[in-house]
Amino acid sequence: MNTSHDRGDSDLLRPLRDIDASDGPPPRYDVALAMRHGDGIRHRRMSIGAVAAIVMVAAAIGIPLGLPSPQQAGPAPSPSATVPTSSPSPSPAPVPDITSAAELPVANCTVTTLTAPAAAGAFSTWGSASVDPTGHYLVAALVKPFTLPTSEYLPGKPLLVDLRTGRKTLIPVDEGGVAGVNASGVVIGTSGIGTSGPKTIAWEFRNGKVTLLPKFHGVAPEPYGINARGDIIGQVGSGNNATSVIWPADRPGTVRALLPTGMLAYTITDSGMVGGSFDDKPYVGDGNGNGHALPTGASDPRGQVYQIRGDFGVGWGLSNVTVGIVPMVWNLATNARTQYAKVGLWAIASDGTVLGDTTPDGDVAGARIGLIGRGGVLKRLPTGVAGSPPVYVYDITADGTTIVGVRHTSPAAGSPVSQVGAVWHC
Amino acid sequence: MHLQDRTDYVEFVSSRLPGLRRLAYVLCGDWHHADDIIQASLTKAYLRWSSVRASRDVDQYMRAIVVNTFLSERRLAWSRVRLGELPPDAAAPDDASVEDRTVLRQALARLPKRQRAVLILRFVDDLGVTEVADMMRCSAGTVKSQTAHGLASLRRHLDDLAYPMPGRQT
Numbered sequence A: 001m002n003t004s005h006d007r008g009d010s011d012l013l014r015p016l017r018d019i020d021a022s023d024g025p026p027p028r029y030d031v032a033l034a035m036r037h038g039d040g041i042r043h044r045r046m047s048i049g050a051v052a053a054i055v056m057v058a059a060a061i062g063i064p065l066g067l068p069s070p071q072q073a074g075p076a077p078s079p080s081a082t083v084p085t086s087s088p089s090p091s092p093a094p095v096p097d098i099t100s101a102a103e104l105p106v107a108n109c110t111v112t113t114l115t116a117p118a119a120a121g122a123f124s125t126w127g128s129a130s131v132d133p134t135g136h137y138l139v140a141a142l143v144k145p146f147t148l149p150t151s152e153y154l155p156g157k158p159l160l161v162d163l164r165t166g167r168k169t170l171i172p173v174d175e176g177g178v179a180g181v182n183a184s185g186v187v188i189g190t191s192g193i194g195t196s197g198p199k200t201i202a203w204e205f206r207n208g209k210v211t212l213l214p215k216f217h218g219v220a221p222e223p224y225g226i227n228a229r230g231d232i233i234g235q236v237g238s239g240n241n242a243t244s245v246i247w248p249a250d251r252p253g254t255v256r257a258l259l260p261t262g263m264l265a266y267t268i269t270d271s272g273m274v275g276g277s278f279d280d281k282p283y284v285g286d287g288n289g290n291g292h293a294l295p296t297g298a299s300d301p302r303g304q305v306y307q308i309r310g311d312f313g314v315g316w317g318l319s320n321v322t323v324g325i326v327p328m329v330w331n332l333a334t335n336a337r338t339q340y341a342k343v344g345l346w347a348i349a350s351d352g353t354v355l356g357d358t359t360p361d362g363d364v365a366g367a368r369i370g371l372i373g374r375g376g377v378l379k380r381l382p383t384g385v386a387g388s389p390p391v392y393v394y395d396i397t398a399d400g401t402t403i404v405g406v407r408h409t410s411p412a413a414g415s416p417v418s419q420v421g422a423v424w425h426c
Numbered sequence B: 001m002h003l004q005d006r007t008d009y010v011e012f013v014s015s016r017l018p019g020l021r022r023l024a025y026v027l028c029g030d031w032h033h034a035d036d037i038i039q040a041s042l043t044k045a046y047l048r049w050s051s052v053r054a055s056r057d058v059d060q061y062m063r064a065i066v067v068n069t070f071l072s073e074r075r076l077a078w079s080r081v082r083l084g085e086l087p088p089d090a091a092a093p094d095d096a097s098v099e100d101r102t103v104l105r106q107a108l109a110r111l112p113k114r115q116r117a118v119l120i121l122r123f124v125d126d127l128g129v130t131e132v133a134d135m136m137r138c139s140a141g142t143v144k145s146q147t148a149h150g151l152a153s154l155r156r157h158l159d160d161l162a163y164p165m166p167g168r169q170t
Helices: A031-042 A046-060 B003-028 B031-047 B049-054 B058-072 B096-109 B113-123 B129-136 B140-160
Strands: A082-084 A110-114 A125-131 A137-143 A157-162 A168-170 A176-181 A187-194 A197-206 A209-212 A222-226 A232-236 A243-247 A264-268 A274-278 A281-285 A291-293 A302-309 A312-318 A325-331 A336-339 A344-348 A354-358 A369-374 A377-380 A391-396 A402-408 A419-425
Touching: A031 B003, A031 B031, A125 A176, A125 A391, A125 A402, A137 A176, A137 A187, A137 A419, A157 A176, A157 A187, A176 A222, A187 A222, A197 A222, A222 A264, A232 A264, A243 A264, A243 A274, A274 A291, A281 A312, A302 A325, A302 A344, A312 A344, A325 A344, A344 A391, A354 A391, A369 A391, A369 A402, B003 B031, B003 B049, B003 B058, B003 B113, B031 B049, B031 B058, B049 B058, B058 B113, B058 B129, B096 B113, B096 B140, B113 B129, B113 B140, B129 B140
Parallel strands: A125 A419, A264 A302, A281 A302
Antiparallel strands: A082 A336, A110 A419, A125 A137, A137 A157, A157 A168, A176 A187, A187 A197, A197 A209, A222 A232, A232 A243, A264 A274, A274 A281, A274 A302, A281 A291, A302 A312, A312 A325, A325 A336, A344 A354, A354 A369, A369 A377, A391 A402, A402 A419
């Protein structure tokens, strides 16, 4: 009699080889849901990691730096796709993708660069930048020059820059990231995010002093945004267990959950309006349970708003896995929404001017270009130097005249990547 | 993550999902549980997409995420995502191979999770010792010992369950 001992090791498990994914019930996983959860987790951590991540991707496919020189004129920009709408509604007509940087006219902006202070030591490379709505203060995460490939999340040293005086202040916290700054120069950020996973400590830097933000039920939320009066929003947990919270300025030392329960907030305006998503829909509210979903379309029934300035919100609509993400601007006053070409949109000004960047498929891989636009029409930001090194943009002021980001220096192949801060004046 | 990277992510994982779902199922033995593992793995892969793309073997990196999600899910409760109502199970085919699989599954379920994963990666996915060691973040020696112990235990459990081996001569 043979026993299982008589079978070869491989034969023993052979019946399992014939299993096919289609043998089971219809799958329940959802790629779009995974992306939404991932966005919630990383939304503000990207302030210290996105640049490294994107650069790493570029390097992995063998990218030299450089694009054709910026052109002062180009073919007609992408058409506007604004439609007045109420939820649910047909989606705006698809906007043609940008396949070449040369398609876009160059915006009439000048660019200046910023370097890290000597006191930052090895943290000499700009990992990200953010600006307060008035353009008075800039904050950045300084990181060490990184060799590719590297960890996605690079711990950084937070830096506050007074753009009026040029004064640079290193914020005395452990390595981490910065999430934002308001017009009074109050900076929020986190420490303790490393490659081994998040061990978040949330802090604010006010009048030269770092203060830890109160924990929520014993757990430190990750701060996401701050408004002019000092209300700070953040998030604790992830996925379906995520909770958005607020540290209200009028009740120092307290923290509470935002309502409705399940809302994920990513932005807070000076009036206290919070924006994000609720029940997978883009949503704005007062944080006390009063609010409404923003319009969605039949083909992009989900979405989220990431930043609100004035009457405008920027974010994306989310459809199924085959269509994916639709860059979107909502006019909160008219209920209209404007679809953009397939680029990354990151911030918005009070007049609806959007800020984004993209890597046009038809260009040299890794040639990231900054974008500024309105009404569905995009222009490219100049790089200010020959060779058009990649730029990554992060934030724009409320009046749309100042943009902050980072620009590559041009390291020798194989040497660590270095970036300088960049400020565009438009 | 910028939009082009998102698109690349969607295109890549969409093309790999059937294989990853199969792996998750073989590891855990339950389709609904497998979908939970895949859901959590998709989020992890999204968060690490730059690393995934930059890795020298993207498929193995993705499988490693699934395997380690399976191995660590009790330690990382946050990674479990509820996916809504359970759909009805597909009708089970009625053949001898299904019976074999059922008994094999019962025997595998009695093994420690790491031993189970080692056996499945080596003898169902046909990965070498080094590949499995890389994937499970352990030494080749550990894989070899887990393999030996796992096979011995599996055979013991199969004998206990009177494993109905096709073609067995009595």
